[in-house]
Amino acid sequence: MRALGDLVSGVAHELNNPLMASDTILHVIHESLQKTNPNKTRVELVQECNRRMGKIINHLREFSRQTQAKPEPPDIHVSIQNALMIIEQQLLNDNISTIKKLTPNLPRVLGDPNQLEQVFLNLISNARDAMAAQERRRELTIQTDLAGTKDQPEVRITFTDSGRGIPKDVIEKVYEPFFTTKDVKKGMGLGLSICYGIIENHGGRIEVESREREGTTLTIFLPGFQGGKHGKTNSRR
Ligand SMILES: Nc1ncnc2c1ncn2[C@@H]1O[C@H](COP(=O)(O)OP(=O)(O)OP(=O)(O)O)[C@@H](O)[C@H]1O
Ligand SMILES: [Mg+2]
CATH class of the missing domain: 1.10.287 (Helix Hairpins)
Known part of the structure; x- marks a missing residue:
């Protein structure tokens, strides 16, 4: 590393x-x-x-x-929205429809909004790459909700695509730096390893589930900020 x-x-x-x-x-x-x-x-x-x-x-x-994330409680929905703003046109060009299911009034998370935006951007661009060439339905669903326990709330963010999926023998390697199945012009194999580092730095975790020819779900769990005074996240369309 x-x-x-x-x-x-x-x-x-x-x-x-x-x-x-x-x-x-x-x-x-x-x-x-x-x-x-x-x-x-x-x-x-x-x-x-x-x-x-x-x-x-x-x-x-x-x-x-490997800096520590800035201790700010960002609104996770703003970071998602910012990431989408950057990549929206590319999703439209590839005929990918985006469905947002954002739960209002989630706790804020302790972390750096720019780094989280970077994570979301990486996950969305992986989803796009997995769906771009297929005839089948192209759909990206981004969902947020509350997980964890009452004492230790977590914010869960899931990115589900209807793409080609990840073969079983590949799924263990996806977080490895420089692991890629894309051709040299398309991917460096750094996206998910960067995401992994950032999420770990935020005290959270990232999980991947996939079915070949059906799709992939990446789930991020981030510890909720319990200071309270910074308010709640807004739900945005
Ligand atoms: N949503 C997804 N659907 C199918 N395969 C995926 C998905 N996300 C990741 N992968 C697989 O994991 C590999 C590693 O992903 P990662 O984001 O680390 O690198 P990359 O996308 O290949 O390159 P980079 O992100 O540096 O442009 C990809 O090459 C791909 O095989
Ligand atoms: Mg990538």
Whole structure:
């Protein structure tokens, strides 16, 4: 894990420099365009993509430093919504319908909203990859509910896809760094190992269940925040 951390931190560092350069150039182009020029909006879209890349680079840095999650009680539904916002268009392009079953008034969880967003994004993009090429129904269901006990409440978040499923001999390996069944352009095999590290860092756990040719469910359990004063999560559509 240490070697992986060094590698990730090196990659994050190398990516940051060209990203800063591209930001500067985009800013110059943006300033030079008239408000009415449709390219101005296009440049803004690219700037938004850069901001997203910057966030990812920061996540990689946090991951490689194995930092403790920031002790904030995030609203889990906001993190889900943010992740969906980023990947929504890709789901639509692949004709994947998303069903949200978000339970209102869940306890907040203690953790870092950006890291949790990163986890959700990884799980949704795995689900998309598992369904993208199939003729069958393409459906992603995201559900949240209360689990655990009264004394130790947990928030449960499940991601269920109707994709190709994971063969039995593969399922034990999915959290291993660099384990992938995708071709080299599509996957590095880092998504789930990063998710595993983040969830463990949050004092939670992640479980996988799958049936071949039927689909896969990834379930995350996070300890509920019991401070109380930060209120409850909102249910959003
Ligand atoms: N929802 C899913 N359905 C089917 N297979 C899955 C699903 N999620 C993960 N897998 C399997 O687990 C492997 C590892 O997943 P992981 O997210 O770690 O890496 P990746 O998606 O291959 O690459 P990366 O996330 O780095 O782009 C995948 O290659 C795939 O075989
Ligand atoms: Mg992945």
